[in-house]
Amino acid sequence: MKKEKKQKYEQDTWDIAKDMFLLSAGSYFLSIALTYVIRVMLAYIVFPGIGAVVPSVDEFFTHGSREEREAFNIMAYDICLLVSFFISMYVLAPFASNMKTIFIKFEKGEFISPWRGMMHHFKYNGECMFMVVLEVSVLSVLIGEGPFAILFRYFDTVQSVLLVAVLTFAGELICILPAQKRWLIDYYIGED
Numbered sequence: 444m445k446k447e448k449k450q451k452y453e454q455d456t457w458d459i460a461k462d463m464f465l466l467s468a469g470s471y472f473l474s475i476a477l478t479y480v481i482r483v484m485l486a487y488i489v490f491p492g493i494g495a496v497v498p499s500v501d502e503f504f505t506h507g508s509r510e511e512r513e514a515f516n517i518m519a520y521d522i523c524l525l526v527s528f529f530i531s532m533y534v535l536a537p538f539a540s541n542m543k544t545i546f547i548k549f550e551k552g553e554f555i556s557p558w559r560g561m562m563h564h565f566k567y568n569g570e571c572m573f574m575v576v577l578e579v580s581v582l583s584v585l586i587g588e589g590p591f592a593i594l595f596r597y598f599d600t601v602q603s604v605l606l607v608a609v610l611t612f613a614g615e616l617i618c619i620l621p622a623q624k625r626w627l628i629d630y631y632i633g634e635d
Contacts, residue, residue: 521593528590
């Protein structure tokens with residue numbers, strides 16, 4: 444008997460580009476919008492609530508100097524930007540349709556370990572993953588006031604770009620695992 448050759452699955456360039464754009468530009472700009480939501484919640488709900496319980500916090504916001512409040516505002520804004528990038532990537536990762544198709548096709552609905560899920564992502568979506576890192580790094584350099592503004596404020600450009608790349612790469616790895624679980628659930632309930 445003749446052994447059949449297993450055909451390699453060819454991904455469509457357009458599908459890869461859509462996933463890349465969704466995860467890079469989508470996460471980048473959604474994080475900027477999400478930052479304003481987080482800041483409003485902090486300013487009107489969280490900090491007043493903490494100030495009611497902890498008098499020193501209330502005193503800082505009512506009697507602190509203008510310079511102290513501005514420094515706190517800048518730091519809080521930068522932290523909100525950074526956190527919102529990971530939240531936006533977590534929200535958008537399940538919508539990467541090409542990655543979902545490939546994951547379901549090759550894993551055939553099996554529940555897999557997190558390590559195997561990351562290895563699957565490297566194997567089948569490595570080029571998309573590195574393009575997302577590159578695009579977020581370029582957007583960070585060109586726009587400047589994005590999710591990674593804190594890095595550009597405290598480090599030089601080369602160090603900042605390297606840190607942006609590392610954080611984006613880590614964000615992708617962290618967010619792909621919950622996305623894979625969601626894809627499996629969609630597969631089992633028949634929404635795939």
